[in-house]
Amino acid sequence: MGFFDSAQEVLDKGVSAAKGAVSGVAVEQQAFVKQFVRMCEDGWRQGWHERNGGNASYRMSPEDVQSCKGFFYDTPSSWVPLASPLINLAGEKFLVTAAGSFMRNVPLDPVSNIGIVELDDQGVAWRIVWGFKGGGVPTSELPSHLMVHAVRKDVTIGADRVLYHAHPDNVVAMTGVLSADARAFTRALWKAMTECIIAVPKGVAALPWMVPGGTDIARATADAMIGRSACVWAQHGMFASAPTFDEAFGIVHAVEKAAGVWLKAQATARTLGVEPIEIPDEGLRAIATTYNLPIDDSMLD
Ligand code: 2HA
């Protein structure tokens, strides 16, 4: 059964109405929800979320779950099977954007445009426990979000919690010029702007164009992000993983700025008939030493 068939089933079954009087701070007022909503709004203001473009997810901490569970639906949705088990995410709960929702609407109406899903105790299925009011379902990129969460939780020993997918235009434009190769992208970005190697010391992964929303792009992205916190999707956008909302947003912001600088410098240099000037490899090594960065040395000559 495809994702949308499964999602339709959830819709058909429906979820129970939100709870009435429950003591505690409402889900929308929790600090992690406010930060999630702010990231969505900031991305919209940057111009990275045309229409329903982009999506985000956050793996909740035990404290987050504790302070929200009183507001969860009495009757959650039915379980929707995952394409393959994600054992290390068993029982985890995620705040995610809704399929088809516009990032610009998230701050206006969080409970309709975001929601919480939980994985069962075997990591083989998910269901809705809060939000998605009005019959919504989680983002079409849920397979990518969950598979990348599984990988990043492992490799960062639980530190990474935020996954952010955006459509920043300079990054997308760059994929029309450079082939989808991690080393080519990383070198171009690192050498364009000093801050970039600090934002992504392991560099960025890069995948060729693929159909969005499916398990193929999810698996490829999860594999690509074993060693890197960012992945570029050719002619589409990028994914970033980090422990905090500030850091996830900051990765996309820094990479997008470096991509813009790279494109401008390349185009201007070509117009003027000169070679673009870039940070040399020794310069990048010096930044890594000075700031004690855990860089991927294979990116350098
Ligand atoms: O949410 O960005 O990749 C819409 C998308 C799909």
Ligand code: ZN
């Ligand atoms: Zn997208």
